[in-house]
Amino acid sequence: MTDPIDILVVGAGPAGANAALAAARHGKHVVLLDEQEKPGGQVWRAKDSSILSAPQTPEGSAGDALRAEITKAQIDHRGSTQIWQIERQSESWDVHVIRDGEVEKLTSKTLVLATGAREFVQPIPGWTKPGVVGLAGATALFKQNLSPPGQRTIVSGTGPLVFFVASEIRRLGGTVAAVITPNTRRDWVAKLPALVGRLDLALRGALWIADLMVSRVPIYWGCAVVSVEGAERVEGSQIQKLDANWAPKGETWNIDADSLCIGYGLIPSIEAAQLSGIPISHRPDLGGWVPDIGEDGATSIDSLFLCGDGTGIRGAAAAELHGALAGLSAAEYLGAETAKERNILRPRFNRAVRFGLAMTALNIPRPGLAMLTTPDTIVCRCESLTQTRISQEVQVGAASTNAVKSGLRAGMGPCGGKYCQTAIARLIAMHENRPEAEILPPMPRPPLRPVSVASLSGEFNYDDLPIPKPAPL
């Protein structure tokens, strides 16, 4: 038996890693789990081992500093580890994990969930074609592999990410065919007061846009990619102007490209929190459904703490501070004195939140965007289910995401519903004429990540089966 774990942190991005560091400074036995090999999360993803040297970036420096801190603090970091089940016991938490095909159960007095976010992509005709990658997904390729997604790429989506992605493609030797964003220049001007609060980030964004302009890369404001062209892979995209509600209107035009990065903001990953028994609320200003949390990441369960983008999309700067606050709260629960430290961090967190939420606001999809999904568009990628097929199911009475899931398997495929449920919920809301806040996401069921039956059953040999002696005749 090893020492019991005081604080088990799930997710080693800015929030989780800082939760682990803050708790460890108070002498707590912390274990930090993460799906990736190295800490940093998606935003500070580490370079892979094929990179020997490369020019440093702000994301790279922040990630390297965090990884150095974790090493220095001798945090028990376990990378390449996925969690697939969480069980609350009377005095502790059991977290079932899988690593290199081996399953293991970890038991901890407290749990800090920092599960981060995934991205929302409004389904459009052709979005399943090879060569289409998520906008946030593309940044993984930049940060880990320092590679562009193709030779000539269309970059499309909302908020600052679309300009970061375009800029990174150019920095890494690719060509940006065009930047397409539903946001207008007016949308951005409205965010100037918040941008002034983080001049460093605002100036960096301004440089990305200025670079595209002087290099004559077209930026289409108030527009969206409405379909992806190409037989077996991306060969181009159709672009269309959007109205103020983000519904497509007017003529379309084509842009040739061999790749497309597309995404419409981030969605908090809340499945682990739901599985732990935390109620959720619909908060479009925070990116959609979020678990209900109190001050400093506290929840209705006193041994469970939540932090970072998994509790609402507030951005990396806020996530770092939120993580530290949650880690300190967990340490406090286990007897440490952390009130003073938290009082200092809290105003800094609140400042970072103001900037983060202004950026999130640029990403909130307006209702018209749903019209980009045509009747024949595949909505559930895993099961190749079209919007028409899902609409039929709703019209015969499937009034919840759970009902669509059990009726059609939409959300039961290998992705576990991560890329279809938001669009399906909006479709149900539209057919039923109900607000989105009434259409709950499906109840998550373990496994949270795909687990092979072989790894659950372990080494198995038919000869090992005990065969009872035949009963005497």
Added chain:
Amino acid sequence: MIRLVPDQSAQITRTEKVEFTFDGEAIWGYAGESLAAALIRSRRLHLRDAPEDAGPRGAFCLMGLCQECVVVLEGQPVESCRIELQPGIAVTSLRHGADD
């Protein structure tokens, strides 16, 4: 051409190029990078056919969530975005008509 964001691709140094095969065809990548990155660079984008409608699919989320980039390595389905490229590996697509 004037640019404010410099092209830094020539300043990146990487491990030596190594060969591996994709559906029997020899291609190269850098040892230690993700298999998905090597496949994208060599423009091998069509990694599998969707089980229901046989539509072409390839790497999409690049962060181990969507399962679209699954290929076969040593008889096991693996997410190519979560696998490190090793020299000499034989990778098979999940395309109809491909050997598997």
